[in-house]
Amino acid sequence: MAQQEDIFKKVVSHCKEYGFVFPSSEIYDGLGAVYDYGQNGVELKNNIKQYWWQYMVLLHENIVGIDSAIFMHPTIWKASGHVDAFNDPLIDNRDSKKRYRADVLIEEQIAKYEDKIEKEVAKAKKRFGDSFDEAQYRATSPRVLEEQAKRDALHQRYQEVMNAEGGIDLEGMKQIILDEEIVCPLSGTRNWTDVRQFNLMFKTEMGAAAEGASTIYLRPETAQGIFVNYLNVQKTGRMKVPFGIAQIGKAFRNEIVARQFIFRMREFEQMEMQFFVKPGTELQWFDEWKKRRMAWHQALGFGAENYRFHDHDKLAHYANAATDVEFKLPFGFKEVEGIHSRTDFDLSQHAKFSGKKIEYFDPEDNTSYTPYVIETSIGVDRMFLSIMCHSYCEEKLEDGQTRTVLRLPAALAPVKLAVFPLTKKDGLPEKAREIIDSLKFHFNCKYEEKDQIGKRYRRQDAIGTPFCVTVDNQTLEDNTVTLRYRDTMKQERVNISDLRSIIEDQVSLTSLLKNLK
Numbered sequence: 001m002a003q004q005e006d007i008f009k010k011v012v013s014h015c016k017e018y019g020f021v022f023p024s025s026e027i028y029d030g031l032g033a034v035y036d037y038g039q040n041g042v043e044l045k046n047n048i049k050q051y052w053w054q055y056m057v058l059l060h061e062n063i064v065g066i067d068s069a070i071f072m073h074p075t076i077w078k079a080s081g082h083v084d085a086f087n088d089p090l091i092d093n094r095d096s097k098k099r100y101r102a103d104v105l106i107e108e109q110i111a112k113y114e115d116k117i118e119k120e121v122a123k124a125k126k127r128f129g130d131s132f133d134e135a136q137y138r139a140t141s142p143r144v145l146e147e148q149a150k151r152d153a154l155h156q157r158y159q160e161v162m163n164a165e166g167g168i169d170l171e172g173m174k175q176i177i178l179d180e181e182i183v184c185p186l187s188g189t190r191n192w193t194d195v196r197q198f199n200l201m202f203k204t205e206m207g208a209a210a211e212g213a214s215t216i217y218l219r220p221e222t223a224q225g226i227f228v229n230y231l232n233v234q235k236t237g238r239m240k241v242p243f244g245i246a247q248i249g250k251a252f253r254n255e256i257v258a259r260q261f262i263f264r265m266r267e268f269e270q271m272e273m274q275f276f277v278k279p280g281t282e283l284q285w286f287d288e289w290k291k292r293r294m295a296w297h298q299a300l301g302f303g304a305e306n307y308r309f310h311d312h313d314k315l316a317h318y319a320n321a322a323t324d325v326e327f328k329l330p331f332g333f334k335e336v337e338g339i340h341s342r343t344d345f346d347l348s349q350h351a352k353f354s355g356k357k358i359e360y361f362d363p364e365d366n367t368s369y370t371p372y373v374i375e376t377s378i379g380v381d382r383m384f385l386s387i388m389c390h391s392y393c394e395e396k397l398e399d400g401q402t403r404t405v406l407r408l409p410a411a412l413a414p415v416k417l418a419v420f421p422l423t424k425k426d427g428l429p430e431k432a433r434e435i436i437d438s439l440k441f442h443f444n445c446k447y448e449e450k451d452q453i454g455k456r457y458r459r460q461d462a463i464g465t466p467f468c469v470t471v472d473n474q475t476l477e478d479n480t481v482t483l484r485y486r487d488t489m490k491q492e493r494v495n496i497s498d499l500r501s502i503i504e505d506q507v508s509l510t511s512l513l514k515n516l517k
């Protein structure tokens with residue numbers, strides 16, 4: 001575990017050192033849970049977005065895209081339920097003045113019991129060696145059973161307060177925190193305030209005059225922009241159910257516990273698709289979209305064992321199925337994408353609040369209905385973080401040195417080809433630039449002439465560049481260059497005229513997309 005946390009720290013500093021992610025407003029000491037993408041980060045992020053967009057919109061005849069505004073009519077958030085229910089339960093410690101999410105404190109306490117159980121088991125395993133029967137030990141060890149009983153009782157109580165009639169039982173939550181003797185990690189005291197609900201939406205005002213101004217919200221998800229454009233798109237695009245609308249855009253949440261780098265941010269980006277289907281067919285489509293989305297993730301080649309579904313036991317009142325695609329990060333399996341069967345909740349709510357009829361006329365059986373919706377919702381930044389964590393690699397070389405290499409899928413790499421003149425003279429730089437000029441229309445190329453070749457290779461390895469080319473004196477004679485591969489470090493002499501055909505296929509999104517059956 002410690003080793004994994006170590007890797008996470010290394011990935012965070014690598015992101016900064018190599019121009020992927022910077023803390024926002026850094027020269028002013030940063031702004032909590034807000035980040036900027038640097039020169040390499042923006043390329044990787046754009047490639048992730050392209051990979052999603054092209055799969056969803058280009059490869060699906062019945063999916064179209066939109067780009068709706070971040071500001072929307074405030075009633076939308078009433079209709080969607082966000083004004084009343086997009087809350088986190090908060091508690092403050094009076095001594096440290098630190099604020100916590102009450103549900104997180106309780107979940108961490110449950111995790112502590114689990115940790116104790118695992119430690120007991122690990123200790124016993126060491127003591128008994130080969131003859132250890134783990135299942136029997138778990139079923140009979142008094143210490144393990146005691147911790148399990150505590151964990152189960154807490155879990156049960158937690159479920160009860162979270163699912164109480166009329167919403168979360170806030171007093172019940174506080175009582176659990178007191179009974180479990182949970183202390184503030186900073187002050188070490190149990191001097192807690194009451195638990196209260198805190199809405200996660202950012203507010204601002206539109207209009208100049210204080211009196212005439214109306215409160216509007218920064219959208220906490222992009223989905224509502226799709227729902228309120230359902231009629232526009234269906235009519236003008238003459239779309240036939242089943243069909244989908246996709247959108248990529250910023251979302252904002254005033255997260256209280258904003259930790260783990262770009263995993264939980266206050267300003268982030270989502271890629272969402274709402275798929276409108278005939279009522280009664282939604283669970284079939286839900287299964288279909290689970291398959292399609294998982295295939296999209298796995299085509300990146302990080303290994304199927306790093307993904308799993310986490311089906312929700314507790315569903316939002318309007319949903320009839322929900323699952324998360326979880327990806328293995330250094331701090332455990334975590335949600336990167338949600339897939340939800342949302343029934344006709346959103347469209348019906350907007351019909352009710354706007355007074356407009358929002359339906360679909362089905363020409364096949366001459367009926368009108370409110371379509372049901374399957375939503376796929378993925379965070380660009382979380383996807384970025386997962387990719388960085390899985391690509392980061394410290395490799396021991398034969399000569400005893402270590403190299404840091406980002407094994408990014410080639411199609412996502414910020415730079416596809418780096419071209420180096422061996423020296424800065426004899427016309428080598430000019431020749432190198434000539435190569436770039438002929439290839440730059442096809443993929444992202446970079447010119448580098450500073451430092452020794454070995455150092456230049458390392459710099460490109462660190463940003464995940466799959467191919468490097470070195471131009472030397474022989475190049476001027478026979479038009480051949482040394483092509484070096486990032487992953488194997490293999491080098492071969494190739495003709496300049498062959499470079500495009502060798503590289504393009506491997507770095508293009510098209511070949512990645514073609515892997516998707």
Ligand code: ATP
Nearest residue numbers: 255263264265268335336337338377378379381382
């Ligand atoms: P979580 O339980 O982690 O808060 P959520 O269930 O609220 O996430 P959704 O509302 O389903 O998340 O949002 C869909 C996706 O948007 C998530 O799977 C995640 O990838 C991304 N996302 C949500 N909140 C954030 C955030 N604060 N920072 C970065 N990405 C986020």
